[in-house]
Every structure is written in structure tokens, then in C-alpha cells.
Amino acid sequence: MRPLLEQACWDTLHMVGWSTLIAVVGGLPLGLLLVLTERGGLLQNVLANKVVGQIVNIARSMPFIILMVALMGFTRWITGSTIGREAAIVPLAIGAIPFFARLVETAVREVDHGLVEAVQAMGGNTWTVVRKVLVPEALPSLISSATTTVVALIGYSAMAGTVGAGGLGDIAIRYGYQRFETDLMWITVAVLAVVISVIQFAGDYAARALHRRGGRSGAAPRLRLLKAGAAAPEVTKV
Amino acid sequence: MITTSGLTKVYRGRGREVTALDGVDLHVREGEVYGVIGQSGAGKSSLIRCVNLLERPTSGTVTVAGQDLTALAGRGPRAGRELRRARSRIGMVFQHFNLLSTRTVQDNVELPLEILGTSGKERSRKALELLDLVGLADKAKAYPAQLSGGQKQRVGIARALAGDPKVLLSDEATSALDPETTRSILTLLRDLNRQLGLTVLLITHEMDVVKSICDSAALMEQGRVVESGTVSELLATPGSELASALFPVTGEASGDDRTVLDVTFQGEAATQPVISQLSRTYNIDISILGAAIDTVGGLQIGRMRIELPGHYEDNVVPIGFLREQGLQIDVLGRAGQESVLAKEGAK
Numbered sequence: 001m002r003p004l005l006e007q008a009c010w011d012t013l014h015m016v017g018w019s020t021l022i023a024v025v026g027g028l029p030l031g032l033l034l035v036l037t038e039r040g041g042l043l044q045n046v047l048a049n050k051v052v053g054q055i056v057n058i059a060r061s062m063p064f065i066i067l068m069v070a071l072m073g074f075t076r077w078i079t080g081s082t083i084g085r086e087a088a089i090v091p092l093a094i095g096a097i098p099f100f101a102r103l104v105e106t107a108v109r110e111v112d113h114g115l116v117e118a119v120q121a122m123g124g125n126t127w128t129v130v131r132k133v134l135v136p137e138a139l140p141s142l143i144s145s146a147t148t149t150v151v152a153l154i155g156y157s158a159m160a161g162t163v164g165a166g167g168l169g170d171i172a173i174r175y176g177y178q179r180f181e182t183d184l185m186w187i188t189v190a191v192l193a194v195v196i197s198v199i200q201f202a203g204d205y206a207a208r209a210l211h212r213r214g215g216r217s218g219a220a221p222r223l224r225l226l227k228a229g230a231a232a233p234e235v236t237k238v
Numbered sequence: 239m240i241t242t243s244g245l246t247k248v249y250r251g252r253g254r255e256v257t258a259l260d261g262v263d264l265h266v267r268e269g270e271v272y273g274v275i276g277q278s279g280a281g282k283s284s285l286i287r288c289v290n291l292l293e294r295p296t297s298g299t300v301t302v303a304g305q306d307l308t309a310l311a312g313r314g315p316r317a318g319r320e321l322r323r324a325r326s327r328i329g330m331v332f333q334h335f336n337l338l339s340t341r342t343v344q345d346n347v348e349l350p351l352e353i354l355g356t357s358g359k360e361r362s363r364k365a366l367e368l369l370d371l372v373g374l375a376d377k378a379k380a381y382p383a384q385l386s387g388g389q390k391q392r393v394g395i396a397r398a399l400a401g402d403p404k405v406l407l408s409d410e411a412t413s414a415l416d417p418e419t420t421r422s423i424l425t426l427l428r429d430l431n432r433q434l435g436l437t438v439l440l441i442t443h444e445m446d447v448v449k450s451i452c453d454s455a456a457l458m459e460q461g462r463v464v465e466s467g468t469v470s471e472l473l474a475t476p477g478s479e480l481a482s483a484l485f486p487v488t489g490e491a492s493g494d495d496r497t498v499l500d501v502t503f504q505g506e507a508a509t510q511p512v513i514s515q516l517s518r519t520y521n522i523d524i525s526i527l528g529a530a531i532d533t534v535g536g537l538q539i540g541r542m543r544i545e546l547p548g549h550y551e552d553n554v555v556p557i558g559f560l561r562e563q564g565l566q567i568d569v570l571g572r573a574g575q576e577s578v579l580a581k582e583g584a585k
Binding site for chain 1: 292328341
């Protein structure tokens with residue numbers, strides 16, 4: 001039982017790790033593009049914004065299992081196969097890109113426009129604004145977004161078991177649910193819970209550490225409240 | 239140094255247009271502190287943002303240091319290389335400081351230098367020098383969230399000076415600060431103006447700001463400049479709203495048979511001790527009801543409200559004497575007529 005779980009654990013981390021990496025690499029520019037091209041944005045282009053926005057919406061509305069089937073041709077072209085661990089990474093990454101992109105969009109939009117203006121007044125171009133302002137200032141939120149994406153991907157990866165990718169979720173379904181090995185199912189669920197808790201804790205810790213860098217002396221908790229999304233009173237900026 | 243001519247900005251929303259600037263002609267001389275004052279919505283913020291083209295004017299031109307920025311702007315909404323280079327030579331400070339929260343104070347000041355492509359060593363040398371200039375040398379490694387409002391604005395000013403600008407734009411730089419901090423920031427701006435020969439264009443809604451540091455001022459209402467000039471030019475303008483706001487005098491006549499005069503001092507006339515001359519020459523007792531006087535460059539400028547005994551008719555000769563000295567005299571409340579007439583004459 002132990003080697004089985006161990007292997008499943010590695011399979012899950014492998015799939016989730018690679019697909020997260022790809023989702024971040026793909027989703028970050030996409031999310032930035034969504035903010036930059038919107039009306040009043042630095043690269044205002046309403047048509048491009050609508051098109052990209054629609055693609056993201058369609059991709060996000062598709063149930064993962066359908067997406068996996070729909071992408072089979074593409075997956076085979078990339079990995080040479082439609083089953084197995086590597087093959088599962090393709091639909092996982094493609095499903096997570098638009099998910100992460102929307103989170104990036106929200107995080108970047110929260111950045112104070114005054115900062116963008118300040119850099120423009122210094123003679124900075126759009127690329128400077130992205131590099132020096134939007135990404136660094138949104139970084140704590142971006143880390144939280146990446147954490148959310150990892151957790152969502154662990155959930156999706158259970159379905160990847162249907163293409164023979166293995167992983168913890170797959171064990172829970174095949175051994176626990178289908179073969180009534182309830183013990184194994186609960187153990188798997190417990191392992192998943194631990195993995196997710198660790199990831200969430202690490203993500204929160206990193207995001208908080210970055211916030212704290214932005215200010216000790218009691219300003220950090222207020223900033224955190226602001227980022228937590230609730231009503232953001234002007235006072236917090238003092 | 240900064241000239242705008244026929245500057246117009248129209249914001250187009252859904253089916254409605256708002257004219258924020260309506261043909262603004264402004265002329266800021268080299269080395270002066272120029273204040274634009276007006277209520278919110280008067281268009282002053284649009285004006286200052288049009289000067290470095292953060293806001294594209296609908297029509298009109300902006301010239302800074304002999305360079306026509308509107309010509310550099312190009313057609314698209316994005317700033318081309320030329321315009322960006324011109325902007326890097328114009329410093330700007332903001333009401334809400336706009337410091338990057340994830341960078342230290344020093345790194346914030348280095349940001350414009352990074353954009354200019356200055357080398358690392360040179361950047362930190364320059365940043366520390368500027369922080370020293372604004373009195374924050376010990377805060378270089380702090381983060382903005384650890385600073386007070388006044389300190390943040392000092393960082394903002396140091397950052398604005400990093401590109402060695404000749405011109406500094408100040409967008410309500412003191413409006414988020416308490417009165418005492420406001421004073422210290424204004425003093426800093428004044429010192430920088432003198433030490434570095436920096437031309438400062440500032441917008442504000444506080445008359446005190448104009449009063450304490452501006453050489454010239456303009457009053458904006460509904461997108462237009464309704465009054466402008468140096469402080470003494472404004473004083474010399476009869477009925478000037480800015481002048482009466484800058485030098486407010488109050489005081490009521492102490493009896494019916496009194497004549498109340500507003501005496502405006504500016505220029506050469508202000509060097510003469512006219513009130514005591516008047517008193518001695520005509521042997522009359524003069525009471526001072528109120529005065530608002532500043533000494534600028536060794537010359538006194540301002541207004542004084544004085545009271546002479548007797549009706550207007552009795553005082554025609556002394557008033558004539560004062561006018562001969564080159565002073566501007568407004569007679570108040572002579573049966574309500576004189577002041578009305580004087581005001582109408584002024585308009």
C-alpha cells in the first residue's frame with residue numbers, strides 16, 4: 001500500500017508542478033494583456049480585449065473532463081500519447097491558464113493607478129510599467145493566485161486518472177470508490193488534505209512575507225485587509 | 239519656461255461632453271514658483287497633467303523649456319520615445335505620493351534613474367545625495383509604509399528630482415498633509431527653487447500655499463484662467479479676487495463721520511513711509527483698521543485699511559496726496575456709492 005501511495009503522490013506533484021509552471025508562464029501575460037487592453041488601459045484595444053476575454057470565458061466554462069477529451073488530438077501532437085502522466089499535463093495546463101489569467105487580471109487591476117502614472121511621468125514606457133510597477137506591486141496577490149491555482153489543479157488532477165495518469169485522486173477513485181477499499185480512500189483523502197494544507201500555508205506565508213516587506217509598523221495588517229477584497233477604505237493608504 | 243496656449247481638454251463620455259480646460263494660456267517664467275489655484279472641478283488638475291501630456295489636450299500647445307511637447311506626442315495614445323525623454327526632464331510630485339510600496343525609499347528614488355539607464359553605482363550615489371538634500375538620508379533603507387506623510391512626500395520630491403529636471407510639477411502635493419507638514423514641504427520646495435533654479439508649477443486649492451511660496455499665481459474657474467500674474471501685478475489689478483484673497487483686510491468704520499480707505503502697496507511707492515507723512519503733512523489722526531502685508535525681496539506689498547476722521551468731502555486732499563505717492567486707493571462705504579462705483583470702475 002505504501003509504494004502505491006508514494007507513487008501516486010509523486011505522480012500528483014509531477015502533474016501539478018509542471019502544469020502550474022505552464023499555467024503561470026501562460027496566464028501571467030494573458031492576465032496582463034486583459035488589463036492593458038481594456039478601455040482606458042495602457043494598450044487600449046477594445047476588440048483584442050473582447051476576443052481574449054471571450055476565449056478565456058469559453059475555456060473556463062468547459063468542464064475539465066470535456067476539455068481533456070477535446071484536447072486529445074493536441075495532446076498527442078505534443079507528447080506523442082493521450083494517456084499517462086505526461087499526457088495529463090497538457091489539458092491540466094491548458095485548463096489552468098485561463099483560470100490563472102483571470103486571477104492575475106484581478107490582482108493587477110488592484111494596483112493603484114497613481115503608481116502607473118508616476119512611472120509614466122518619469123518617462124517610462126508600457127514595458128517599464130509592467131516590469132517595475134504592475135508585477136512587483138501585485139506580487140503578493142499573484143502568489144496567492146498561484147496558490148489557488150495549485151489547489152484547483154490538484155482537484156482537476158483526480159480526473160486525470162481517467163487517462164491513466166495516476167495520482168492521489170485516481171487512487172481514491174479506483175481503489176477506494178470502485179473497489180470499496182474504504183480505508184485506502186480515507187488515507188488518500190487525508191494525504192490530499194495534508195498536501196493542500198502545506199501548499200496553502202506556504203503560499204500564504206510567502207504572500208504575507210512580501211506584504212510585510214512593504215511595511216512593518218502596523219501597516220501590514222491593514223494592507224492585508226485591503227487585499228482581502230472587502231471594502232477598501234481610502235484611509236488604509238495613509 | 240512653461241507656456242500653454244489655447245489649451246483645451248474635452249472629456250467625452252456617453253453622450254455628454256465635459257470641457258475641463260477651455261483655452262488656457264499660461265506663461266511660467268524660468269526660476270519662478272507659479273501657483274494655479276481653483277476649486278475642485280475648476281480644471282487645474284487637468285491643466286497640470288496636460289503639461290507633461292499624461293493627459294492629451296484636445297487642442298492647443300504646451301511648450302516646456304522651448305520644446306513643443308504637443309508636437310512630440312504623435313497621434314496614438316501611447317507616448318513615443320521623444321515624449322518619454324522630454325517627460326524624464328520634468329519632475330512631478332503627487333498628492334498621494336505614489337511611491338512603490340515594495341521598494342525601499344532609496345530604490346524608489348532610483349526608479350527614474352533605472353528608466354534613464356543610469357548605472358547601478360551612479361544610481362545609488364545620486365539617490366543618497368537627493369535623500370540627503372530632502373533631509374531623509376537616514377531613511378534610505380526604510381519602506382514607504384514606515385514613513386509619515388511628510389516624509390513620503392519628501393521621498394516623492396527626491397524621486398522627482400532624480401532626472402535633474404529644470405521643471406517641477408506639483409499636483410496638490412500638500413493637500414494630504416497637516417498644516418505643519420505642509421509648511422515644511424513648502425519650505426523645501428522654496429529652497430529647491432532657489433538652490434537649483436528649479437521652475438515650479440503647482441496646483442492647489444489652498445490660498446495659503448500660494449501666499450507662502452508663489453511668485454506668480456493664476457485663478458481658475460470652470461476651465462478658464464480668470465486672473466493671472468505676479469503677486470504684485472495682481473495687487474495692482476483693481477478688484478482682483480486673488481489679491482483680496484491673498485491680502486484680506488477687514489475692519490468697519492468706527493463712526494458715521496469717518497472715511498475708510500483701502501491702501502494697496504506695491505512697487506516703489508511701498509518704500510515710502512506714506513502713512514506718517516500723511517499724518518504729519520495734514521495733521522490728521524489715522525487709525526489702522528486692518529492690514530495684510532508681506533515683504534518680498536525687500537519691498538513691502540500688501541493692503542492696509544485705514545480710517546481718517548471726517549466725511550469723504552473733508553478728505554479729498556489727503557486722498558489726493560496718497561494717490562500722488564503712487565498708491566492705489568479705494569474709498570469704502572461713502573453712502574454706499576463710492577465703493578459701488580469703485581468696484582464697477584474696477585470691472
